Amino acid sequence: MARGGGKEKLVADRVSTGKAKAHRLQLGEATDSEVVQASLDGDSTAFGELVRRYDQRLLNFVYRTIGDRERGEDLVQETFVRVYRHLHRFDQSKKFSTWIYTIASNLAKNELRNRSRNPLVLFQTLKKNWDADHRPLEWEDTQYKPDDLFRKRHLRAQVEKAVSQLPEHHRVVFVLREMEGKTYEEIADITNCNLGTVKSRLNRARNNFASIIAPMID
Amino acid sequence: MDCSNFVIKYTDYKDGSASAEVVGRMQEHLSVCESCRRYEAVVECGSSLLRSLPRPELREDFQPRLQHRLYNLQEKRFVSNLPTSRAPTFAVVGIAMLLTAVAWAPLLSSRMTAVELEPIVVDQAPALTTARQVGSSSAEMVGDDPPEELDSDLWHDARVYDYSPLFRRYENQPRNRPVGLESGR
Numbered sequence A: 001m002a003r004g005g006g007k008e009k010l011v012a013d014r015v016s017t018g019k020a021k022a023h024r025l026q027l028g029e030a031t032d033s034e035v036v037q038a039s040l041d042g043d044s045t046a047f048g049e050l051v052r053r054y055d056q057r058l059l060n061f062v063y064r065t066i067g068d069r070e071r072g073e074d075l076v077q078e079t080f081v082r083v084y085r086h087l088h089r090f091d092q093s094k095k096f097s098t099w100i101y102t103i104a105s106n107l108a109k110n111e112l113r114n115r116s117r118n119p120l121v122l123f124q125t126l127k128k129n130w131d132a133d134h135r136p137l138e139w140e141d142t143q144y145k146p147d148d149l150f151r152k153r154h155l156r157a158q159v160e161k162a163v164s165q166l167p168e169h170h171r172v173v174f175v176l177r178e179m180e181g182k183t184y185e186e187i188a189d190i191t192n193c194n195l196g197t198v199k200s201r202l203n204r205a206r207n208n209f210a211s212i213i214a215p216m217i218d
Numbered sequence B: 001m002d003c004s005n006f007v008i009k010y011t012d013y014k015d016g017s018a019s020a021e022v023v024g025r026m027q028e029h030l031s032v033c034e035s036c037r038r039y040e041a042v043v044e045c046g047s048s049l050l051r052s053l054p055r056p057e058l059r060e061d062f063q064p065r066l067q068h069r070l071y072n073l074q075e076k077r078f079v080s081n082l083p084t085s086r087a088p089t090f091a092v093v094g095i096a097m098l099l100t101a102v103a104w105a106p107l108l109s110s111r112m113t114a115v116e117l118e119p120i121v122v123d124q125a126p127a128l129t130t131a132r133q134v135g136s137s138s139a140e141m142v143g144d145d146p147p148e149e150l151d152s153d154l155w156h157d158a159r160v161y162d163y164s165p166l167f168r169r170y171e172n173q174p175r176n177r178p179v180g181l182e183s184g185r
Helices: A002-029 A032-040 A044-066 A069-089 A096-115 A119-134 A152-165 A168-178 A184-191 A195-216 B003-008 B010-015 B020-032 B034-052 B062-081 B087-109 B129-136 B148-153
Strands: none
Touching: A002 A044, A032 A044, A032 A069, A032 A096, A044 A069, A044 A096, A044 A168, A044 B062, A069 A096, A069 B062, A096 A168, A096 A184, A152 A168, A152 A195, A152 B034, A168 A184, A168 A195, A168 B034, A184 A195, A195 B003, A195 B010, A195 B034, B003 B010, B003 B020, B003 B034, B010 B020, B010 B034, B020 B034
């Protein structure tokens, strides 16, 4: 009797596991807005699907923006918690990815702002940002190419460093465009800027970036 | 088009948002300007290097930590959405009232009930002189050797009513215990 019950339970478990797997697959093929709607309808696995889709991407974006991986992970957690709390307020006529990136971007900005409360850091940041915005765009190739800089790993490290050297408001736009592949309109929504500002910042960020890495590239 | 114009319009050119006319002029400039060709090559190379950077990995405990936080959030939301969300307040008030009632219960229950005793009809005034005289002197009362007449006449011709020590048991039916003086009635 007990054996029979155990068998039935096993079969029932397998069936339910199979159903859950099929459901996950179905969610995996759905669009963001469909998954959001499923989550709002009470599907407990739907939010997990959203996390799976965005956790790595958000970590990459936040990490490149603030330059601290562990803190970046905390901010990504906070992003998901906020999304979970306010999902019912999300305007489903907009793109979910833009919304979640906006939340992450705001958290990253707050983090940078909190760090820069030191008056000296604040002054240096303001000066750096002002210089970056008002320096005439120019291109000067120093043609300096030490042999060891051609090693790929070193080059990557230098590229990472170059990104971190960009002023904050340029860096956010640059990372969103170059690493996350966002359109100008999406970047404008995420950063709450107009298109002209986005283009201007992106152009300056590229120019700045090229100036930093040029000596390492032949 | 000169080099500074090329750099200014480069983002539009690279991202495909420049007009056909601007694209034509930029390509024309690129064909003759070594410096701008170098600029384009550096930006392209930098971008591809940037995209090839390894993405940071999430720690293993990322998912469990997030699940834990979401679970707590869900619990809080569930409790706050309950229709009886004021239940804890009511429970505290109820418990306080219950404790008050329990604390006051002995006082309320020990209140003595008023007992109406039958009137006592006395034919003549009891001769309590000795007892009163003795009782009036506290010094003699507390003395080591009370006078003999006190012992013998203490209860003489006096009606003493008392209640049983277990009078509580007979609270509803109080009983007089006559002390051998019934014949006088």
